[in-house]
Amino acid sequence: MTLRMGVLGCADIARRRLLPALAAAPDVSLVAVASRDAATAEATARPYGCRAVTGYAELLAMDGIDAVYVPLPNALHAPWTEAALRSGRHVLAEKPLTCAHTDTARLLDLARERSLVLMENMMFVHHRQHEAVRAAVADGAIGELRAVHAAFTIPERPDGDVRHRPELGGGALLDVGVYPLRAALHVLGTDLRVVGAHLGSGPGRTVDTAGAALLTTPGQVTAQLTFGMAHAYRSVYELWGSHGRLTVERAFTPPADARPVVRLETAGAVRELPAGGPHDQVAATVAAFARAVREGGVPGGETAAVLRQAALLEEIRAAAGAEPGRPDPVAGPDAG
Known part of the structure; x- marks a missing residue:
């Protein structure tokens, strides 16, 4: 089974590392790349011969996409990962999966309820x-x-x-x-x-x-x-x-x-x-994501680590005397 992938955003990590890996993976087809800026989407998609899409929602409305990669700024991971899951797509999201433990837990639950793979892109x-x-x-x-x-x-x-x-x-x-x-x-x-x-x-x-x-x-x-x-x-x-x-x-x-x-x-x-x-x-991360989709889920130990990581990040902030807070999901000029 070939996994048909779309990419929500043209961040540096996507351009330098993930797009080449997705394009080279034998069991993955890079279908489309979305940006809020049409010229950015076109320039990013052109080397791979895939479709350039203006707007993240427009990519999620497309047919023929099984999964998406989300390399947006941290504050945008939660809303666009949720949108992708609700559109019926598997998701590989940049680390950290979200900025808040409650959001991470909620999205992992949503993925499980919908029998979708949600994987954090912690490559090492x-x-x-x-x-x-x-x-x-x-x-x-x-x-x-x-x-x-x-x-x-x-x-x-x-x-x-x-x-x-x-x-x-x-x-x-x-x-x-x-x-x-x-x-x-x-x-x-x-x-x-x-x-x-x-x-x-x-x-x-x-x-x-x-x-x-x-x-x-x-x-x-x-x-x-x-x-x-x-x-x-x-x-x-x-x-x-x-x-x-x-x-x-x-x-x-x-x-x-x-x-x-x-x-x-x-x-x-x-x-x-x-x-x-x-x-x-x-390449190993892309292969692991494709394998998780084929086999019906991310290994349980990895999901448990992502969830505990989210809680510990908040505990570190609290121990350092920082407000737990949550950034407002505002797309800045570098959001891709």
Whole structure:
């Protein structure tokens, strides 16, 4: 079965990563791309020979589309994911799935009620290097797991970037903080709670531009998370055990041709663990989505992680003394 896909929005992540992957996937057909601007839609669709559509609602009114990808600004994920589900389409939505735990829970329920697939586009979890890490931990390579340290930081974006706009769901926590948080969930499971957190804003910014959080499991395994979007680039997580440490470099956004590096340190010795060759996590994500549609659903553990992630994001904001709030769904000039 070929999955016929439409795309709601022409964001940078769509143009650079997902559109090429959708077009290249053997069991996916890229049918249409929508933008609020006709010229943007045309320029984005042209390289793929697919239809350019002006307006997101217009794409959802089309026949011949089984599923949609939603790469809009964070605040627009919930309304357009809901519209897509109510139109009978499966949905692959950019992370975070929504800006509020209640919205995430409601949309996951809606998808289940309508027998539709709703999947968050958290691509790094589909890279096979993380399975190598899980296997090493299970085999006792570092002894008993004691702590997870994870960090994702990126250089500052221009002033007009959607990440700096609170009404569009901007801020470091939702943009880059979700990655180390999901890494902790991936390794430790969903039984995590927030012990403390801090969110800070750079000069002249109205969103958080940096933050940190401390979480723990009932067994007192801690997770220390660092994130920011006015920093030198860093993408890593480490697992500290009773007699060793595993480090995963370029953990969250490795290029498709990069060789995975998983480093094991024990008793003064350092060696690399086999983690397979280069792996395209974008293509793997598209394949996982198509497979979920064919097989009738996203694996339950992944859905549980998305739901718990949404709750923990709100707990981090609360622990940092930030208002939980919810951005107004206003489409800005960069909404695609």
